[in-house]
Amino acid sequence: MxxxxxxxxxxxxxxxxxxxxxxxxxxxxxxxxxxxxxxxxxxxxxxxxxxxxxxxxxxxxxxxxxxxxxxxxxxxxxxxxxxxxxxxxxxxxxxxxxxxxxxxxxxxxxxxxxxxxxxxxxxxxxxxxxxxxxxxxxxxxxxxxxxxxxxxMAQAAVLGCAVQTGAGAVLNTARVRPGESVAVVGLGGVGLSALQAARAVGAGPIIGVDVTEAKAELASQHGATDFVVSGDGAAKAVRKLTGGRGADHAFDCVGLPATIRTAWSASRRGGSVTVVGVGGKANIVEFSALELYWFGRTLHGCVFGSSDPEVEIPRLLGLVEDGKLDxxxxxxxxxxxxxxxxxxxxxxxxxxxxxxxxx
Structure with a gap:
């Protein structure tokens, strides 16, 4: 027993x-x-x-x-x-x-x-x-x-989901490149892992978005160059930090309609939006046909960071050894x-x- x-x-x-x-x-x-x-x-x-x-x-x-x-x-x-x-x-x-x-x-x-x-x-x-x-x-x-x-063991454990999912969303699903701007909505274990991965690839600016200003310091520790409190003005604040355009890549790490819409509105025209958070089937997100056409954004779902653990875990451990992931x-x-x-x-x-x- x-x-x-x-x-x-x-x-x-x-x-x-x-x-x-x-x-x-x-x-x-x-x-x-x-x-x-x-x-x-x-x-x-x-x-x-x-x-x-x-x-x-x-x-x-x-x-x-x-x-x-x-x-x-x-x-x-x-x-x-x-x-x-x-x-x-x-x-x-x-x-x-x-x-x-x-x-x-x-x-x-x-x-x-x-x-x-x-x-x-x-x-x-x-x-x-x-x-x-x-x-x-x-x-x-x-x-x-x-x-x-x-x-x-504690570090190995977080590799099993949070890091593979959050870092994988950045590295595999969105394939963020050096110098591209990133916004991450929702700074739990997955969101913080996404921030770290964005920093590891040389993205910038890297903007953390969460419901409370108390997360600002934590976001900074994990790679955010800027922090925005989520809400009605969050997307506008992200655009202001990215030349008025919006982020090249936005990641929703919550899975709620409001946070997905925040990530969507915070991304630039032609940008990439990756939904990492797991929402319920009753959580309905709406887009107008015009905005889907006009903004030209790409909306990705992201399962397990698009990761193959047999490949991804050694890769992530390499980034840890190089001091790029903590x-x-x-x-x-x-x-x-x-x-x-x-x-x-x-x-x-x-x-x-x-x-x-x-x-």
């Missing part, structure tokens, strides 16, 4: 309960989780914005050490340090063969099947296929990416499994809360 933060009903609180995992089956890996980041997607699963079978162990941004492997697994071995990959690609579907593994049609399959049981025998599902808010988890072999032992700065709070609910309440304050699970 292992301790885990379990969601027993959507809209309810996570409870620390005992779950039974068993041994890894063929093609599976058991991981002792050391650290997990608290992501807004976990909250969306908990509150019902995103669908989730229950009971479920949430948490998808995790890092730990392999403790056992099932038959046929040779890519990792017990003792290896790994990052959990919540979107393991099959490498065989149409999207994977096209070179777009982040759109794999089978990436969510593992999340739909129970992987553990409560002490009364009730099947338990792994949130986003990983179940990282637990002392241990079992995932498919493709659900882990090996990292050097020298990478601190993973440690993304952690603004720590807690234990019992503190996940409180961490959900702090999501709007910026950065990442890291759940320290095992030492």
């Amino acid at each position: 292992v301790k885990a933060a379990v969601l027993t009903r959507q809209g309810g609180q996570l409870e620390v309960l005992d779950i039974s995992l068993g041994d890894p089956g063929p093609g599976q890996v058991k991981v002792r989780v050391h650290a997990a980041g608290v992501c807004h997607s976990d909250l969306s699963l908990a509150n019902g914005t995103l669908p989730q079978e229950v009971p479920a162990v949430l948490g998808h941004e995790g890092a730990g050490v392999v403790t056992a492997v099932g038959d046929g697994v040779d890519r990792v071995a017990p003792g290896d340090h790994v990052i959990l990959n919540w979107a393991p690609a099959c490498r065989e579907c149409w999207f994977c063969l096209r070179g777009e593994p982040w759109l794999c049609v089978h990436a969510e399959d593992v999340a739909r099947a129970p992987y553990a049981r409560l002490d009364d025998g009730t099947p338990v599902y792994p949130g986003l296929g990983t179940g990282a808010f637990a002392e241990e988890t079992i995932v498919p072999a493709a659900g882990v990416v090996r990292v050097p032992d020298s990478v601190p 993973l440690a700065a993304l952690t603004t709070a720590t807690t234990d499994l019992a503190g996940v609910n409180d961490a959900f309440d702090r999501l709007g304050t910026g950065g990442r809360t890291i759940v320290t699970i095992t030492s």
